[in-house]
Amino acid sequence: MVRSKSPIQALLIAGAAIALPLAVVPAASVAETAQPRSSAPVSVASGLDNPRQITFKKGVGFLIAEAGVGGKGPCMPGPEGSPVCFGKSGAITRLRGGNLERLVKKLPSLADKDGAGAIGPSDVIPYGDHRIAFTVGLGADPAVREDLPKKGRWMAMLVAANLRGGHQDGELKEIADLGGFEARENPHPTAPDSNPVSVLKKKKKFLVTDAGGNDWLKVHRDRGVKVLAVFPDRSYAGSDEFQAVPTSVVKGPDGAYYISQLTGFPFVMNAAQIYRAVPGEAPTVYASGLTNVTDLGWHNGTLYAVQISDAGLASGGPPIGSLRQVVPGGTTHPAVAAGLFAPYGVAFKGSNAYVTTCAVCPNKGEVMSVPLG
Template sequence: MRTRVLAAVGAVVAAVLAPATANAESTTVVAQGLDNPRGLAFDAHGDLYVAEAGRGGEGPCFPGPEGAEVCFGDSGAITRIAGGAQSRVITGLPSIAARDGSGAIGPSDVDAHDPGGLYFTVGLGADPAVRAGLPPLGQNASAWLLRGHPGGWEQVADIGAYEAAANPDGGLPDTNPNSVLAAAAGRVVVDAGGNSLLLVHHRGISTLAVFDTRTIDGHPVQPVPTSVARGKDNALYVGELTGFPFPPGQARVHRVRPGLPPAVVADGFTNIIDIAFDAQGRLYVLEIAHNGLTSGDPTGALIRVDHDGTRTTLASAGLIMPGGLALHDGAAYVSNCGVCPGGGTVVRIPLG
């Protein structure tokens, strides 16, 4: 389970550190200057919230999963976009990034469904035990589901501790809370490191589904689930990145129903970072790297899957390592340049 959703950026990061915007004529930028923007969500008033993974900080610094030095800081944030203006409404959140601030791990996704507060995940991408060596902020907020409110945030569920104790997929302990979704019983959380789908409820945490490692071209490849969305049938759907070597065309979307193993409902994608459904029940898939994370090409893609299986690429050129997707009022909103410190944007793509 030694995986990071955005760890395999390598030379790709160096190619995209400049500010990036999608270049389609109909695409507009609604927010800019973001630090490694990831998941995003609308509230009931139409305000848009974005999780910024931050740009690391002054340290402590230590070897990252690939050996290069990464540094801890408190540059993670949640940004609100409302009335044409953007502002960071929650700041001082954990962030671990390269020295240049790229490829950060920090706030991963946000759920604005509850009028009483914002729920958001903070990633880690490592054995939960490494938190013991972090400053108090990292110990108390990394690999957690948190709830934001005016004046700060509070702890909701320690996803890292659950991975350490329950270890749903049975591999080496690894946790990276990513996508979060409101549910009747609480909050559903995807743990990309733990290859699991979890339910956070008033009694604690329980496992909804585990996604198994498979063999591709003779290599074991972990699923690395990154995203969860609810379909019109009320089932949960989970998109997967697929782990190293991040083979193109091997990412899938699973359907999860209580008491049943995950069932693949769509495949043939590459490195899925987020999914969503529109009001008609059509599936939208966001690929972080359309040609694969090891290709050196940072171009992503937004793909719609119709009910008959027809696939339409709605946007690709200009989507640079996108980090999250939300649908609202006939348009897709994508966090663009999701590995860029200060160069991240949110773009609006009309769906027609």
């Protein structure tokens, strides 16, 4: 069995049972059966391609990273040897006023031949004047980019785009080649693997988690990439050792940073942790007892976590997950919304959380509004 270091590779590795329900278990129907009618999540957008992280900024709206649906190729072996094929189907999409608009199109994407479980754009943040920065995942040895078309070089990178009037203006610009850094430095002592997931802006710097590289990175456009932390392998409840697979990084109200953990194979239930990290210091465990966390978000002083699968990605069933309220120092965390199909990213507006679901689905991804009051 492959020891996946990619959240979406993990879904594919967990077995065919995960892929089969995509056409028969819509995210909205699962969520509605899991909650009381008065607090049921409501779909506010649909038709997304493998949606991942979501960000909200007043005056901009919601920005969503769509990993795409792959394409016609070239194809290469995927996590279990079955082919994944390259295409220019990834996008950065805005949700505003109930309408979806793909602002940046034709971004690189790798996916199964049916478009499921894609790897491509992972997270997006607005900054400055009409600018956005976004990560593009890979989930493989960066050397495989040499076998991809020219657009494939953007995979395993932190990229900037300049938006004017809500549309792409000019060429994409490289902020950092994180795959190249992984290939040269390989801070975690395993085979090179880069899968940039979460990005956060800090003054003139960017903070990025690389789920493939098992590290937390600081990116400065002029000074390059620096490792802030490497997350070691560990075991839980007598399990085999697994890799950390850090996913989201967010800044807390105390000024520290909080980093979530998906965990690698065997994707043990309750084995994921949330780390509290301060640059220059070793990360400490803030909360434990979680399962396969893909995103974090602070709202009104409370930390929330998205679990893509509550039972663990190797449970053999479909990835039914939840939005959880994190209890500091706790080992159990109450569900705010449960029964969500492959939830992934979370953002906040007013008294609601907004969660992307069906994160492994071509053209079936949704944004669900979850009341927090």
